[in-house]
Amino acid sequence: MNLSFNIDNFIKDFENNCNKVQKKFFAKNEIITTYIEKRNQFCILKSGNADLVRYDLNGNKTIVEHFSANDIFGEVFYTITTNNELLVEAKSKCEVLIYIYDDIHYKCKNNCKFHHTLSENLPELILSKVTQLNMRIELLAKRSIRDKLLGYFNILSSRNLTKTFSLPFSLTDLADYLSVDRSAMMRELKYLKEEGIVKKSGNKITLLYK
Amino acid sequence: MNLSFNIDNFIKDFENNCNKVQKKFFAKNEIITTYIEKRNQFCILKSGNADLVRYDLNGNKTIVEHFSANDIFGEVFYTITTNNELLVEAKSKCEVLIYIYDDIHYKCKNNCKFHHTLSENLPELILSKVTQLNMRIELLAKRSIRDKLLGYFNILSSRNLTKTFSLPFSLTDLADYLSVDRSAMMRELKYLKEEGIVKKSGNKITLLYK
């Protein structure tokens, strides 16, 4: 995430100054948290990778968000509207800071430094989520698999300021993230390679146009 | 929007207590604002209906959000990630309160009541946006037109606590909102009627199952 305040200092405050913080480790494939019940959790991923996933009634999996170091999650960002189960799954070994808050909107009674920083910066934290979600909506609104793939590649490309970049997850997961059939996506990727629009080796993609 | 604080009082504060507020009227089809340049706008729709729309390079229109009375918009909620143009279009006569802020994250120097309420409630305001966006993502992630239609109908149904409800916009616009071809959507709607899953008369839909 791109924030104007210092996220590392924020995490230090979080770790050192608030007695309600837990630090937990999760192994690959463990469930870090669910968004079913209101647990009032606010989490920071200190290291590792994790996905927020949803399984619908047809058994289709959707990767709603992908988290890496310093990303923030928890149902404070996610008021549940439907009965679909939302899980945060560790994709690698993860170190997570978990804060159980009573009511994050209002100021802490203890007036600790963490709470001060949090309430100062909460709008910005949430706005950065909004940006991510809007990006996601823009991708999902695209009408074809080709446009979704190229749209996603463009985002990664401009994020890294380079035409060559690594995919943050497997092609299987990418299909779940773009909400399309994997084999259809592979076929489209093959066409993109054949037409000389992208190059691919391993999980590295290079955009060849303009 | 469903907020724990009183939105009407908030609007009164906004209108009466802050000298930086403009009240403007827009006729149907007028552009209320664009999200291209940073204008630092925060807007409240006092009356009428408006859509946040995006036109992509292929000429496809997407209705990103639909606003009705008391909804809040402006690029404070929307950090632009791509070069796509975002417009807020009045769908009927609209009354809009526009506040040009210097920096909405920090406290106002004047210490006026509006700014106080705003900074107190900004996290909740933005979180309500997050909820809407997540609902949208869930809809767009559905794999078929049928699931998108039924998913949207379910949202309207549970929002109104009734199996019969009106569509907030035309079928043409609904197709743009669900990001599908209009004629394909009409066909699917026909099948849903033929199979006795929904009933439709005018812009009223009734869910017939369970």
Added chain:
DNA sequence: GTATTTCTGTTGCAAAAGCAACAATTTTTC
């Protein structure tokens, strides 16, 4: 109150995407 525009509804055909199944490769596990 007539003309014009927008919206609804429909259809045939073409293109895209999904599904299922399987082999080859890579990664993980023990």
Added chain:
DNA sequence: GAAAAATTGTTGCTTTTGCAACAGAAATAC
């Protein structure tokens, strides 16, 4: 380092969706 599991890559076939075009109904403009 062998076995198991996951991922990648491919293909034939089916289903769904998009596109284009048009007619009738409804809404809007003048």
